[in-house]
Amino acid sequence: MTTAFKLGDFVVVSNRDVRGHMRTPSYIRQKTGVIERLCGSFRNPETLAYGGNGLPKQPLYRVRFLQSHVWPDYKGTLTDTVDIEIYEHWLTPAS
């Protein structure tokens, strides 16, 4: 499997305004996180949900975000995190 990102890479979640069966929650768009693990490749739910075959498969990553970055008013510690599964086509390298 060829993937655009590897463990430890910093990535930014796209802020596409698209409707339909997206598996990228809106609260995480435009946020920066780090690749926690590669999960394998899976059929794309954005077409699979509408009778398509979901191909080509998309690499899926688990991306870890610091809660204090995701929620400016977060009440917790600076080390608290949220891990989210995100498909590759939603990610760009963090500059």
Place this chain on the structure above:
Amino acid sequence: MPHDHPHGPTIDAKRLAHYQCMAVAVQELLTEKGILTDKQIEATIKEMEARGPALGARMVARAWIDSNYKRRLLLDGSAAAEELGIPVDGTRLIVVENNETMHNLIVCTLCSCYPRNILGLPPDWYKKTAYRSRAVKEPRAILAEFGTFLPDSVTVRVHDSTADMRYLVLPTRPSGTEGWTEQRLIELVSRDSMIGVRTAKQAES
């Protein structure tokens, strides 16, 4: 006036919410078109109802007494479940471990993804908007409401199951349980402790 045409069980559509009606309509279409039979649907429902937190509790208790199993469980949850005769079809299971510096919490903010193969059907609160939105934004407040108070020395790690993975928390083994049998340990592993909203039950002294 008598009527003599055959039909399935009558459902009072006025008492169902929109999506419940849709679900019934889809089920009727699937059977009318011969894609599924009522028997197949019944069998699947039975199979789903037969699964429950006892399966996950077995995995947790085994991990507590067998460090090699624990290692395999954390490396590949699906394979470790299947090792105990618990099939995990379709999705992949990731097991996350709680310890003295880390507490894991599972949520699905987009819908209500849940490790049904391991824990059965999710509790109602897990599917409610309140839990789904707050667990990710104010996990420590949610945990406190479940009676789980964590000091700042413990990092809270929320897992939002947005896609093809499913999650199970491996709770910390309660103190005072050294030498306990697997069967006895299983009693301490609640469903909530495997979602991460609570810790495992404490050993009664």
